[in-house]
Amino acid sequence: MFLKRLSEILVSTLYPDICAGCNDIIPEGEYFCDCCYAMLDRCETDKFCLKCGTLKKNCLCNSRVYHFDYCISPLYNSGVARHAMYKFKFRKKRYISEFFAKQMALCVKQCYDGVCFDGAVYVPIEKAKAFRRGYNQGQVLAEEISEILGIPVLYDALLSKGKKHTQHELKNVEERYENVKDVYYSEKNLGGKTLLLVDDIRTSGATLDACAKALLAAGADRVYCITGLMTDKKSKLKGKKNGN
Ligand SMILES: [Zn+2]
Ligand SMILES: [Zn+2]
Numbered sequence: 311m312f313l314k315r316l317s318e319i320l321v322s323t324l325y326p327d328i329c330a331g332c333n334d335i336i337p338e339g340e341y342f343c344d345c346c347y348a349m350l351d352r353c354e355t356d357k358f359c360l361k362c363g364t365l366k367k368n369c370l371c372n373s374r375v376y377h378f379d380y381c382i383s384p385l386y387n388s389g390v391a392r393h394a395m396y397k398f399k400f401r402k403k404r405y406i407s408e409f410f411a412k413q414m415a416l417c418v419k420q421c422y423d424g425v426c427f428d429g430a431v432y433v434p435i436e437k438a439k440a441f442r443r444g445y446n447q448g449q450v451l452a453e454e455i456s457e458i459l460g461i462p463v464l465y466d467a468l469l470s471k472g473k474k475h476t477q478h479e480l481k482n483v484e485e486r487y488e489n490v491k492d493v494y495y496s497e498k499n500l501g502g503k504t505l506l507l508v509d510d511i512r513t514s515g516a517t518l519d520a521c522a523k524a525l526l527a528a529g530a531d532r533v534y535c536i537t538g539l540m541t542d543k544k545s546k547l548k549g550k551k552n553g554n
Contacts, residue, residue, distance in 0.1 A: 330394035330406045341409040342390065351386040353540060355421050358382060363512060363540065376515065378507065378522035378533040382421045383540035384413040387511055395510060395539055399447050407447070410510075410538040411454030418459060418506065418536050425534060428503040429464035430456045433521055434494070436472060451538065452508040461506065467498050467528075468521055483514045490520040496528035504532045512537040 326335045331346030342350070362370040363381025385391040398406040432448035440446045449463075456463045471493050480486045507521055512535070522533040 330397060330403065330409065331390035341394070341406060346390045349390045351388050351391060351542075353383055353386060355382055355384075355417065360421060363515065363535065363537075370515075374515075376519050376522065377526055378518055378535045380422065381512065381515065381518060381535035381537070382417055383512055383537045384417040385410075385539050387513070387539035387541040391539055399443065399510060402444050404445065404450065407450045407454055411451050411458065414451065414508070414536050414538055415455045415458040418455070418534075422506075422534050426504060427459070427461045427506045427534070429462050429467070430459075430506045430508055431464050431467040431521075431525065432507070433509045433517055434466075434468050434470040436470070447510050448508055451510065452506075455506070455508060455536070459506075464498065464500075464505070467496055467500065467505075468494050468524060469497065470494055477513065477517060483516070486514045486516040487519070490516050492520075494521050494524040496524050498528055500525060501529035502531045503529070505530050505534070507533050507535045509535070509537045511539045511541065513541040 327338050327340060328334065329336050329343040329346050330341050331349070332343060334343045336343050341347075357365055357367075359366045359369040359371060360380045360382055362374070362376060363383065364370055387395070394406050395410065397403040398410070430452045432446065432452040435446045435448070449465075452463050473489055473493050475489050477486050477489060480489055505525055507518060507525065509518060509521075512518060518535045518537070522535070525533050
């Protein structure tokens with residue numbers, strides 16, 4: 311018992327918990343220091359149109375028909391949250407997913423109150439990319455959210471034929487839609503299912519839309535999207551149909 315505690319102290323001294331925002335040492339079990347936590351740019355979800363997942367004043371529902379039914383995110387893709395997501399995605403800081411999953415699960419409970427989900431699905435990524443990163447970040451988030459909400463993960467419900475370009479290479483909304491057109495498909499029978507589609511970041515909504523289209527084609531009844539971050543109006547994306 312004493313030795314176990316001693317080894318815990320040694321480990322936490324050698325590898326202290328550090329803030330996902332600024333790398334300061336923080337108390338065990340925390341994700342951010344107080345300062346970074348206070349700086350998180352949270353989405354005020356009551357000001358959002360849940361149909362398209364953007365601010366009501368920038369609602370895209372009249373300019374584009376989405377295949378998903380609803381979409382929402384707890385945080386903006388900026389500042390501390392953006393930095394933390396980057397570390398989770400590209401720097402193998404897997405533990406940061408726990409923070410995002412908690413925020414996302416809370417957001418689902420608040421915004422999709424009373425919805426009975428049959429399963430959570432995630433956006434597939436190329437095998438080489440998952441190997442390089444150590445995991446598919448969307449799958450990790452889906453697993454953790456599912457655990458919190460008590461819904462099953464439907465593994466490999468979505469498959470990818472592969473994209474020509476990564477989405478962030480493309481600066482135009484229409485190019486992004488074109489790049490993911492017919493890329494995703496499903497070999498499952500999702501007849502009548504209400505699904506929670508999980509991804510890390512929503513920018514143009516093109517990937518979520520293409521995934522939702524594939525889920526509906528496999529029989530899904532409804533697709534609710536949840537992403538950790540949403541790219542706000544400062545997005546550099548060009549295109550008249552991108553209002554956020
Ligand atoms: Zn910090
Ligand atoms: Zn809308």
